[in-house]
Each structure stands twice: as structure tokens, then as C-alpha cells.
Amino acid sequence: MNRVSPGGRRYTGAYSVAPTIFTEQGNLDLEGQKRCIDFIIDAGADGLCILANYSEQFSLSDPERERLTATILDHVAGRVPVIVTTTHFNPRICAERSRDAQARGAAMVMIMPPYHGATIRCGEAAIHAFFSDVSERIEIPIMYQDAPMSGTQVSAAFLARMAHEIPNLSYFKIEVPQSAAKLRELIELGGDAIEGPWDGEEAITLLADLDAGATGSVLGAGYPDGLQPIIREYLAGNREDAVRIYEKWLPLINFENRQSGLMACKALMKEGGIIASDAPRRPLTPLHPATRQSLVEIARRLDALVLRWAH
Template sequence: MTQPKAAARYRGVFPVVPTIFDATGALDLAGQLRCVDFMIDAGSNGLCILANFSEQFALSDDERERLTRAILEHVDGRVPVIVTTTHFSSQVCAARSRAAQEAGAAMVMVMPPYHGATIRIGEAGIRTFFQRVSDAITIPVMIQDAPVSGTTLSAAFLARLANEVERVSYFKIEVPQAAAKLRELIALGGDAIEGPWDGEEAITLHADLEAGATGSMTGGGYPDGIRRIVDAWFAGDVETATRHYQEWLPLINCENRQGGLATAKALMKEGGIIASDAVREPFAPMHPETRASLLRIARRLDPLVLRWAR
């Protein structure tokens, strides 16, 4: 069993903050800030904003800037915040990353450059891309290794980036057989791999912790539940961590396989934290039966999200 590195600056549960819209699809900044307060009170070690689960691809540049500024000012250093700055252009991504750092971000998360179903960049171009981003900032860069980019990033290539590109030191691995890739990445990258992290709504969390993951980036609806698993694991109590994972796995599975990015908002609306759980078109609202199933599963666990605002 691979042991986590004690020297990591950031570790633990860093859930994705959903973007809160009103019923018309406009940003609801008041609801957004209540969402953030809940997520901190629920035990998040840190937060990630503007990720795919934040519907970042449905936001305008102006909305991204407004959200970044409003959230970072409201958090005011209570927890570290990762800002997703993904863009195909290295110039734009570097500028976004620099702006995020200036606003108070602790880290940026970036996917490799891609566009549509067919436009991809080879390893030499990807290395140059991350070098440009790294040169623009002084905070860590997390590479998001996810199927949505359609770009294969081998563990050997990621380890090389960690050793050759100064700011690249965190990796969110959410591809099939993530645990095996995390083990290989840690073995190949050594001390350059400061943060090998789990993703994909914690559906592979237990296996990824066994492989040496030191952080988990999940959905935002129940950080308190994920903390029980991760805290027990890092305390060396594998039996308790396993029991908690088994308890919360039905809810994790429901989010990962059924509710998707609408899950956290559905839970937050049910708990009275936000007024609207709208997702932005062309996404469709969560099916009523899916929502009913989600809430049945959640109520058995009594997560803070359902009582924080009561």
C-alpha cells in the first residue's frame, strides 16, 4: 500500500463548487456565497471553482471573472481555493492563471489543450503549453487527467512534466483504472509528485487512497461524508475508512452515475441553501424520479446539506 507524502501543501477533500443560477439561468451570487459557506462548514479542506462540474463551459468570460472575484473575496482565506483555468490557448490559459493567482487562488487546475472531437496536441506541444502556464505564475499547477479532453496522458509523460516544469506538481487522475495510474505516477515521479489526487465524484476513492492519493476532488454536496472516509484513512484506521466508504457509496454512485453535476445543487435546494437548482441550458433539469431517488439515499445518511440552513 503506497503511503501519502507528508510534505504536500494541500491535501484532503477539495470539492467542486457548483455554479448557482436562478430560475432564469442568470448567476445567483447571493446563493453562490451561501453555497460556499455551507461547503466550508461541511468540512471542505479547500474548494475548486470553475471546474467542469461547475458548468464552466457554459459561462462567459465575464461571468468567470465575476465568480472568481466574488468567491475568493468571500472565502477570504478560510480555505485554499483552486481555480480551473483550462483553455486551448496557452496564452489565454496563462493569462487566466495569472489573474486567478492575483485574485488569491492557491492553485490552478488545467486540462491539456483540446477542442471538439478531433483537435489534439502532441506531447511536445502539451509540454510547451504547461511550461507557458508555469512561467506565468508562482502557485502550483494541477493537471486534470480526464477522458473529456480525449487526450491520453501516460503516467511516464505526467511524471516527466512534474520533473521538468516547475509549477506542475499536482495531478487529478480520473481515468479508467485510476488507482493503477496513480501508483505508476508516484513510482515514476518520486518527490516531484506533490499531490496525487482522486477525482470523478469519489467513485474510485477507496482504491485511489490505497494507491497513495493524498487528495480528493469530489462533488460539493456532502464534504462531511467524504471527510469521514479520508480522515479515517489518513489516521491509519483503514477499517473505519472502509466502513464509511461502504456507507456513503450509494450516494457517491448516485451522483456519479445518475444525477451528475446537478446532484449537489439538488441537495442544496432541498436543504434550503439555495433557491434554485437550475442547470444551464442546454442541460435538462434532473428527472423527478432521479431526484426522488437521490433524496431517499441522502436522507438515510443525514448529511449536513439537508439541515445546514434549517
């Protein structure tokens, strides 16, 4: 079964998770949000992912989610494809979020398996039913986010079976330990039903996952100018060039993944004058000043566009 997204498009490449921009008081900063989006696109990202965990989606109200979805998709205006994260524990609410994203022009929705807290999980039958319910209510592709945050461990065989049996479930963002091995098995078992085997986790496993057959990745948004060329060169058959670029940017990739996490992008954007505030929403706290200084120092040595785009 060879399924390609509406319009015959198969989505590949480097997609950046857009952070949610807040004022120092914790309110949405929509003007700052638009500048953030413009930078990401200008810096070379092939697409965007919004309302993800790296967007602090867990701190947003439903009206804020709707406002951000409308504002960002209207502002992007088709310049690049946009993935909207619509994760929710309840399939009806997840489907409603997904239908709204589709109506506003989303290219795809990204969904985690249903979970709550440290202990409430669902088995394979319930997960299959969940994604089937959502798929029946939309027409755009679904990306399954296979991430440790959900605390839900499923096999590549189960994911491949869902890809064969659920029409719109055709993209898989694999960001669990030994991701490359899981991607290889998923691709082998899923065949043409796996339209998009994707990487995640801030590019820390990107090269291994590309070697395993990944065709896209959801990455941080602080330096698309460094990350997009890695995937572009690799998919063009220029692996040695991709390795060289990856090695160049690896210190920043590693620092974001291991030291600064979701705070990295906004810290770099504020340092470069793109946004006025890099404040996270409470109860999250800002980066330690020394951590922030080290992050900026690495980015400056790489001449990252984020530090000079606004000037």
C-alpha cells in the same frame, strides 16, 4: 527534487467542486453562490475547487468567470484553500486566467490538456510546451486534470517527466479508467516531483486511489460531511475506519456518479433550502423528478447535512 508549495504547504484532503448557482432565468445568483460556499466549508471540506466542469464552466462567459472568481475568493477570505480551474485551448489565455486567479488568492490552478470538440487534440510535445508556458507566468502550483473529457490519453511516464521538468506542475488529478494503477506508476516514476497525487470522479474510485497513494481528491459538494472523513481517517492511518465510512456513503457516491452527475449537488442544496434554484444553464436540463427523488431519499437516509444545514 522535493518541491513544496509557497509557504511550505502541501495540499491534501477532500476538496469540493463548488457548483455555479443560477437563477431560473439562467443568470448568476451571487447570494446563492455565497450560501453554497458557506455550506461547503461548514460541512467540513478541506478546500474548494471552482469553475470546474462540475461548475458548468463551459457555459460561462469570460466576464462571468472573472466575477465568480472575485466573488468566491473574497467570500472565502482564506478560510480554506481554493483551486481555480483555468482551462483554455490557448496557453496565453490559460496563463492570463491563471495569473488572475493567483492575484486574487487562489492556492492552485487546475488545467486540462488543450483540446477542442471531438477531434482536435495535441501531442505530447505541444502539451509539454503548453504547461511550460503557463508555469513560467505563475508561482502557484498547477494541477494537471487527467480526465476522459479532454479525450487526451497520456502515459504516467509522460506526466512524471513533466513533473520533473516543469517547476509548478506538481499536482495530478487522475480520473481515467484504472486510475489506481496509473497513480501507482505516476508516484513510482515521479518521486518527490509528484507533490499531490489526487483522485477525482465523484469519489467512485476513492478508496482504490487512496490505497494507490492518493493524498487528496476533488469531489462533489453535496455531502462533504460524508466524504471528508474518509480521506481524513485514511491519511491518519485508520484505513478500517475509512473503509467503514466509505461503505456507508457509497450508495450516494454511486448515485451521483452514475445517475445524476453534476446536477446532484444543486438538487440537494435546493432540497435543503440552501439555494433558491437548482437550475442548470441551458442547454442542460434538470434532473428527471424521479431521479431527483431517489437522490434525495438516499441523502435523507444518511442524514446528510445538506438537507438540514439551512434550518
